Amino acid sequence: MTETSKKRPPSPEYQTYGEIVWGQFKKYPVSYYSLWGVVGLFILAMVCPLIALNVPFYLHVPEGVGPERLQGTSYPWLMALFDRNFFESGVDIFFNFLLFYVPLVLLAFTFLTRQRPGEDKAKWKKRRMRFLGIASVIGVGIFIFLYYQDFRQPYVNYKALAELDGVTAIFPFIDYSYRDVNLMAVMQGPSMEHFLGTDREGRDVFTRLLYGTRISLTIGVVAVSIYTAIGLFLGSLAGFFGGRVDTIVLRLIEIMMCFPVLFLILTLVGFLDEPSIFHIMLIIGLTGWTGIARLVRGEFLRLRNQDFVQAAIALGFDRARIIFRHVMPNAVQPVFVAATFGVAGAILIEATLSFLGVGPANAPSWGQILTTGRNTQQMSLILSAGFAIFVTISLLNLIGEGLRDATDPKMRK
C-alpha cells in the first residue's frame, strides 16, 4: 500500500437512494423489460425517417434530366430532416435532431465511462451525471437555435424524379411520408406495398403509425413535465411554509379537483381554431397538477419536522437551499411514480381527443388513425392504432407499478 491510500482510506460504498431503487426495480422483470420497451419506442420515434420517408438518401441526376437545380449528386434526405416545409411540426424536427445528437452523446458517454473510476467513486459518478446534464442543456440549446433558423426548401417530388431515365436514387425502406396524399390509392387493404393499407386520403398507415409514436411520446412527456413542475412548486410551497400559503394552495387544489377536466379540455380544444399538439400538451399540463401537488405537500409536511431539516434551519441556511437540497430530494420519490402513470394518462387523453375528432388536424395521431378506420370500416387501421395505444399505455403502467413497488420499503425484496 502506498502512502496516500493509508492517509485516505477508500470511502465506504454507500448506496445512494437512486441506486437502491434501481436495484429493487430490476427485481421486477416485467417492469424492467417494460422500461426497455419504452426506450425502444423512443428509439423507434427517433429513427422514423431512417425507416420511412419519401426522400432519397442518395440522389444522382444526370445532365439534361429533371430540373437544373437538382443535377449532379446530392443527399436530399439529410436536408429534408430539418426542412420546415417538409416537417411542419417542431416535434418532428426535435426527434430528427435527436437522431444525430443522441448517438453522439452516447459515444462521448461510453468514452467517459471507459476511464476507470479511480479511487473516489462518488466523485466519478457525479462527474458522469454532470456530463449528461450539460449535454442535454447544450442539446436543447442547439435544437432551439436550429428551430429558429427556419430552414426551408422548395418541395420536390423525388419519387417522380427517380422514375426518370438515368436517375439513381436510394430511398429509405418505406418510401412514403406520413402526409403523402395519393388519391389513386385510397382505402387499400394491407399489402406488400402498404403494410397496413392506406387511409381515406391514400396515406400509408404504417408510416403514419410510426410517426404517431413521436406525437404520443411527446405529449405524454411534455404535458406531465409541465404539471409536475407546477405541482412540485405549489406543493412544496404549501408543505414547507404551511399556514396561509397552505390554505390557499389547498383551496386551489380543491377547486381544480372539482373541475370537470376532460369536459374542460374538450371544450378548450374544440374552441381553438387550429388545435396543435402544443395546445393539447399545455392544456393537459395546466389542468393535471393537483395529484402531484397533494403528494408533494404531504411529503413536505412529513419531512419539515424531521431532525435533518430542523438542523438545516438551525444552521441558518436560506430557504431555497433547504427546500431544494434537503427536502426536495427526499420528497420526489412518490412524484416519479405518479408521473409515470401520468404519462400513460396524458397519452390516453390525447388519443381520446383525436378519436373524438378535436385533436390536431393533420398530425398522424394514433387516435385519429383509429377514428378514420372506424369511419371507413378498415379493421387494419382500427387494430393497429388501438394496439399501438394499448401497448404504449401498458408499458408505461407496468413501469409505474414496478417503480411504486421498488420505492416502497415494505415491498423490498
Place this chain on the structure above:
Amino acid sequence: MTLYILKRILLMIPTFAVISMIIFLVLNLAPGDPAARAAADGTETVSQDAQESYRIFKEQFNLDKPILVNTRYNLRLDQVEEEVRVIADFRRPICPDPELLAAQEEEDELAAFAPETPPAEEEPELEIADEDDGNCIDVADRPRSPRMMQAQEDLPNWGDYAVAHLLTIARDHERLDMRITAANQLSTNARRPLVRRSDPDPPPEIRDLNRDISRENNTLRGWRVPLAAEPEVVDAMVEENWEPWFEENRHRFEYSSGDKVRIFFTDTRFARYWANLLTLDLGLSTVDRRPVRTTLLQKLPYTITLSFFAILIAYLISVPLGIWSAYNQNTKRDQFVTVLLFVLYSLPSFFTAVLLIEFFAVGRPFSWFPAGGFIDPNADGWPLLNQLGSIAWHIVLPVLCLTYGSLAALSRYARTGLLDVIRADYIRTARAKGLSEPMVIMKHAVRNGMIPILTLLGTLLPALVSGSIVIEFIFNIPGIGLYLFDSIFMYDYNAIMGCLLLSTAMTLVGLLISDISYAIVDPRITFD
C-alpha cells in the same frame, strides 16, 4: 356530524362559485366570439333587419355586456366620437387618385378594342368620388373593415351609456355626416330592453310594461334621418324629437355613485348569468332556443342509467374478486387475475367499444346487439316490459365498456385494502378466538378492508359522467356527454356552461358523499 355536513355544504358554495367563474371566464375569453358565430356573417353589408336581429340576439344572451366588470358609466365623449367617426368615415367616398384615374382612362380606351371581355366585378362598398370635393377620404385614411366591424359592435353594445354622448355629437359636431350617423345610432341605443323576455307566461303587469316599452321603442326606431339629409333636417330631428325625449328620460342616463357601484358589479355577463343561476335558470340554448335546464334534465336519465349500471356491476364484481384474490395471494390464480385486470385497465375504452361494435353489432359477424342508440326508435307504443327489454339490449355494450376499466382499479383497491387488514392484530385475535374462517373474513376483515373502496364511490360518480362522453359518442346515446360534445361544435355557450356546471356539482356532491360514507362505515372516524 350534522355540523360537519353543514360546514362542508357551506364550503361547497364558494368552491362552486369560483369554479363557475373560472369556467365562465375561460369560455368567454376563449377564441371565437359566440355572437359572431351565431350571426350569419358580420360583414358591414348586412341589411338593417339582419343587424337588428343580431342586436336582439346579443341582448337576449347578454353578449352586449362586458364580461366581468362594467365601467361603461365612465364612457368619455371622445371614445364615442372615435367610433362614430370610424363608421362615418367608412361611408365616405374615396378620393380619386390622379394616377389611378389616368390608368383607368387608358384601360377604358383599350377596353373599347376588346368588347368581349366581361366587365370586372364591381365592389359595392368602394365608392369612388368623381372629383375631389373635400367630402371624400384618402384610401390610406379610410378605416379597415375589421375596425369598422369593431365600431359597429361597440356602439350598440354601449347601449344606454353612450346615449348622452351620441346626442351631444348629433347636436353639436361640426361634421354633418357624423351628426347623421350619431342621430341614427341614437335611435338604436336609446331603446330599452324588454323585461323578462324568456318567461313564457309573464304576469299581467310585466306584460303591460313590455307593451309600453315596445311602443316606445317603435317610436324611437322611426326617429332616423336619411344618410344624405340636409343640416336643417338633422337640426329639426334633434331639437323636436331627441332633446325633449332626453329631458324626459334624463334620470336613465345620470348615474349616482350608488348606481355606479351597482352597474360596475351587476350589469355584466357574469352577474347576469349568476343571477339566473340562483333561480336554477341556465339560460337558453343558442341553437334551439330552448331552456338548457330542460334539455339537461331530459338527457340526464340516459347518462344516469349508464353510470348507475356501470358502477353497480363494477362493484358487484370487483369486491368479491378483490377479496378472492387477496385470499389467494401470490398463487398462480391470483397472478393470472391480476395480469388480466391489468390488461383490461390499460385497454382504452374507445378501442374496445369500436371493436365490440365491429364484431357484435347488428350487421357485423355476430350481430347480437344494436349498433347504437338507447332504445328502439319504434318503442313508443310498446308495453313497459318490452321497452325495458329494448333498453337492456341496447345498453349491454356501452355498460360493458364503461365497467371494465373501473373494474380493474376497484378490485385492486379491494385487494390491497383487504391485504392491509388481514395482517392486523385483531384478525389474529379473531382467529385465536376460534371463529370460523368465513366469519373472520366477512365480519372482521372485509368490513374494515372495504373502507377505501367505498370512498371511491363518490369520486367515481363524476368520472363516469365525463368518461361516458366517449361511450355516448360511439354508441350514439343522447346523454349529457353527447350533448356537450355537440354543443361545443355549435358554440352553444349556455349549453356548455350547463354541462360543465352539472358535472362540477356532481363532483362536489360525490366528494361529500364519500366523506360521509367514511364516517358511517368506520366508527373510528368522526368529524367533530
